[in-house]
Amino acid sequence: MSEVGKPHNRGVTPRGASVSARPQPQVKKKPEQPVAKGASQSEINTRNKTRSWLRHHRMMAIDSLWRVIRTPFSSLMTWAVLAIALALPTGLYLFLSNAQVVTSNRDGSAQVSLFLKMEVSESQAQALRLNLETRTDIASVAYISKDQAMKEFKQFSGFGEALDYLDDNPLPSVLVVRPANTLTLLNQQEALFTELDKMPEVEEAQLDMDWVKRLYHIMELSQRAVSALAILLGIAVLLVVGNTIRLAIESRRDEIVIVKLVGGSDAFIRRPFLYTGIWYGLGGGLLAWWIINISLLWLEDPVNALASAYDASSFELIGLGAGDSLLLILTSTLLGWLGAWLAVSRHLGDIEPR
């Protein structure tokens, strides 16, 4: 586009005003007459160029959208493939966000059992309990006396009557500490645990940590898995768009040859295909957004039923927020554009007029 308009300035106007047939055998560079005319002329030229550049963008955007819509069935297929590839990681991401809310809402996710020393009396234990309860990093403390512990043990261990033959109760009394919800990080909970473990009344502290740790790592693993899946499916989107654009390039081969022959720049030839990629990406993103919202709607009732069964009726399914929706659609559009770029840079060079 850089040389736009030059032929007209070169004196091939009907009047032929600046034409002078110079029979010089070695014509070097043409004298740059437009430059000599001053800045105002070149400013106008620049503005005209920008305007025609924008005009061509608009034209190509509309033209390629029209081409996409004109073949509704194949376009819809492409959109559907893209939408599924995008909806899958997005849906899993939503599932994880919801799972995180569920797990962090659960009280006592990391409850600590403090087994007190045998010589600690009940009143000492109660005092310790009250003392601990005033702390901000502890939600609640429950006291289980030796007798209670024995009763529970008899009930659940299956030894039953056999335990009656014991002379005295070998079980210690226990304080069950529930850390505050504010302690979300694993190491904060562990710090609390070590502190409790060192208290003089405490024989041994047992952090009910295993499943918390497991859950924590499962969540982290799942997040990574979803990210990996998202990357893979993103690449799939690139390839799908790239292949579709490759076919579009192939079907417009004659046109490309002719445009190259009459002096169309690479950018000019690329433009409609890049817009096609953008439309595929945008359509795929919108369809993915729609699929996710439909699925959420469909899941709402069973989720509510499940939540009320767990006495968590306040739980509400997290959907795609405005930011996430925008991100989904923008990413999809960008992937479409990028896929088109890949196809165009790979295949346009092969098409040369012969």
Added chain:
Amino acid sequence: MIHFTNVSKRYENGYEALKHLDLTINKGEMCFLTGHSGAGKSTLLKLIMRMEKATNGQVVVNGENLTKMSKSKIPALRRNIGVVFQNHQLLFDRSVFDNVALPLLIEGADPKMIGNRVRAALDKVGLLKKEKLNPIMLSGGEQQRVGIARAVVKKPPIILADEPTGNLDPKLSSEIMHLFEQFNEREVTVLIASHDLDLIARMGKRVLTLREGSLINGGGNR
């Protein structure tokens, strides 16, 4: 306008299409290029369009040395050359008007100006009434004239034509040659490859004759 200095072109398969060719075509000149098929006519035109690159020697068009030209400057070169092809090279997915408008579109011309210019060019070739038709509905001669209108719509300083009258009857052929003559009267450099020797003789212009890749007649600066 067009200078060949010791130009040779050897294709990758070893075929030598042009051998040590020297040629100068001045600005505003009209020339015919003749020779048997395989004599190198098409190769010569392709070198001017930079569709092919000379193996040896220099090709200078409109002050630009094509042998040293980077790929990114090729479109600008071609925008200064109007080409008419034997096989028309029209697009059948759009109207006659849109076919002719293509070079202006590429240039980013103003839409209002495009309308005027396209109609002026179509008027020149006598197809003003057929602007809305698809070129596939036109006869061979009419298609050729659409191709000519597309070549001249931008008023390029150079017009190249490869067998523009190849499949046309004598009357149509001379009409089309006459059209080229009219453009030439406006200081446009015109180079026409043709083997219609009778017609060429009647035109009374410089004739370049190629045989086996060498100019045997009409080379150099007249």
